[in-house]
Amino acid sequence: MVLALSFTWAPWAQTLEIEFDLAATGGELISEGDQWSYFKGEEAPSDPDTTWKEIDFDANHWLVGASGFGYDDGDDKTELLDMEDNYLSVFIRKEFTINEVPTEGRLILEVNYDDGFVCYLNGVEVEKQNIVDDPVTFETEADDPHEADSFERFDLGLASELLQNGKNVLALSGHNTSLGSSDFTLIPILKVESGGAPTIFQDGNRWISTRPTLSVTIRPEDNDATQVRIDGQSVNFDESSGAFIYEADLEAGLNSLNIESLNDSGEVVENESLELIYLAEDAILGGELTEDTTWSQAQGAFFVTSDVIVPDGISLTIEEGLTFYFEEDVSIFVFGSMSVNGTETNRVRFTSKSTNELWGMIVFDNAETAQISHALIEYSSSTSEYDGKDYFGAVEAINCALVIEHTTFQNLPVSSSSDAPQGDAITVIENATGKISHCQFLSIGEGIHSDQCYVRIEHCYFEDITGDNDGIDLEGESDPPCEVLFNTFIGADDDAINPTGSSARIIGNYIEGCRDHGMVLRNKAFPYVENNILVDCRAAGIAIENQNEALLINNTIVRCGRGLRLFDLGRPELDPGGGIGTAINCIIWDCPSPVTIEDDSILTATYCIIEGDEPWPGEGNSNEDPMFISDTDFRLQAGSPAINAGTEEDAPAVDRDGNSRPCGGGIDMGAYEYDCDDPPPPPENFIRGDANEDGVINLGDVLFKLSYLFLGAGPIACEKPLDFNDDEIIDLADVLGSLTYQFLGGAPPAHPFPNCGEDGDDGLQCSSFNACP
Helix, strand or coil, X not given: CCCCCEEEECCCCCCEEEEEECCCCCEEEECCCCEEEEEECCXXXXXXXXXXXXXXXXXXXXXXXXXXXXXXXXXXXXXXXXXXXXXXXXEEEEEEEECCCCCCCEEEEEEEEECEEEEEXXXXXXXXECCCCCCCCCCXXXXXXXXXXXXXXXXXXXXXHHCCCEEEEEEEEEECCCCCCCCEEEEEEEEEEXXXXXXXEEECCEEEECCCEEEEEEEECCCCCCEEEECCEECEEECCCCEEEEEEECCCEEEEEEEEEECCCCCEEEEEEEEEEECCHHHEEEEECCCCEEECCCCCEEEEEEEEEECCCCEEEECCCCEEEECCCCCEEECCEEEEECCCCCCEEEEECCCCCCECCEEEECCCEEEEECEEEECECCEEEECCEEEECCEEEECCEEEEECCEEECCCCCCCXXXXXXXXXXXXXXXXXXXXXXEEECCCCCEEEECCCEEEECCEEEEECCCCCCXXXXXXXXXXXXXXXXXXXXXXXXXXEEECCCCEEECCEEEEECCEEEEEECCCCCEEECCEEECCCCEEEEEECCXXXXXXXCEEECCCEEEEEECCCCCCCCCCECXXXXXXXXXXXXXXXXXXXXXXXXXXXXXXXXXXXXXXXXCCECCCCCECCCCCCCECCCCCCCCCCCCCCCCCECCCCCECCCCCCCCCCCCCCXXXXXXXXXXXXXXXXXXXXXXXXXXXXXXXXXXXXXXXXXXXXXXXXXXXXXXXCCHHHHHHHHHHHHHCCCCCCCCCCCCECCCCCCCCECCCCCCC
């Protein structure tokens, strides 16, 4: 059967029915309202309970009805009036015959459903929505409520690989969230669409077309409508289709159509605005770049149909405001240089052409430049393969310096299988470094993973990290140690921060609502944990495990299952033995178990408030109420026993707000100093190694340092750039380090380098630095 396929556009509550006639060949194999065999899920549909979906199953004893199946949704042709409070699931199957499977074309499943379903074709699972359980039975509940507002589209793949000549069977099980659910819907459609790259796809309220002309069909909903205008011009009425047909000639880039329906008096009774983006041939991307390339706003959007390769020696620059739509499993591999230069008001977006298909990822493998600024990265599979090598993460850096700032990662699906991609955002491995700042990680799997590589993660926001994944996972030691600074974590299925064998510096973070631990400090290492707040973490605020020797200073832990937990996790790949913790100036309050110590673990606590019947053993400890301002503000009230009760030994120079410690009569316990009126000025940005502040590192910096050391040059406004190796001393070693780096391929300067950045208070001053804004 040959049909003209159309896609109905219904992204919002519109008043006009609008279709695009793609003049494609294909056809519906199963339509809405077709007769199906169905079985009410009061018990297993077959014995064994999986055979009901197989092609040779005999369903003659099942009931027969038209789709859709359901109750109380207004779209039910076969009403299941006894389903509520009686059974969770409904099983349906339909046989159909194909004389000759098309050699081209894709098999498309469209389903309107409430609340979840699993679909099988010839006994093989081809789609699952809102169902987590495996195996799925008649007692399986849908994971979350899902309203049957419209048909959702799922591209199952090539029809030639999924169908067989002769008899085929489509089978679905539909599932409610609970027995008492107020409604249920299951309406499937199966069709074949023409092969080749898609000519049109949807992005929110926009449609993206790779062809310059589209036939737009308009059917007014208002009964009084007798005319249609587009951009002020009348549209012809087609008697055969009973609709108004408009041939749209598109210009490259964004096209806007104002569509109006009018009554006999010429009054506008309906109005919609339709946005179409036409991607001309030069906006279709793929293949290996052969010269330095800039993608600019001229097109506004690009369609990436095959892998983009940026080879060694070639640079790719991506300008602000662009959107990249990727085909399924398509990636960008950078072996040369790539810079993504979005802005705060005009981000660069990397997304899939369909929310039901995942594109690949962005790989920087030995790249010369790996920089992403002000971008949105979504619907990545976080996995890809090139030249026999596997990659993981929406962005992966290998043996290069990765810089990502002001970028959002979202909609990175997490699989229920531990062997499948887990929605990881950033991976830094094999001698790479990473500076990740002011980024957001929203409802994804693992946020950032490093393996024996230095990363600095600061001022980032993590929300709803899902699955068996950590917000930040640091494996092994790096030089210098990894830094996790002033980030916010709200909600995680696992841990917010998990260094394993890493002497990370973890400072100023806010962690709330982890369903496991706030932090896990694991294996032999020496992490430094300062000025953090951990709230409502179910298992524990901070766990110290397997010979880890953690120094905890001025942290506040509130309402966690355990405040501190020290133990041996007992895994064979870990260093055997308990944790070793030193807590100074910390507050642990309102935790059912303030501290648990197992497996020969050791905790030394001094000048801490730890709730309990008696003060915790150790100098300066207390069990008095710290008197927080509120349940959500963990600053101290006047009269708090934590004020001036800490020790200056090992205490940080500032509190979590950047206020000087002490700013009163003495150091306070917890993450905040009390009532500091005059916080210190913010730290100055600088570039380490750029001694003469001219924006580059060259022989002039060496001469400047020699002049400073031996000829008495000075005073200077910023001493920090002269400290090339960041050992807090300006000496001949910094001169030799600079010479070795410039002329003998030695190690580069310590952070911040090569971009402007901050450094902690290390005794060297910096009041201004000319080469940084």
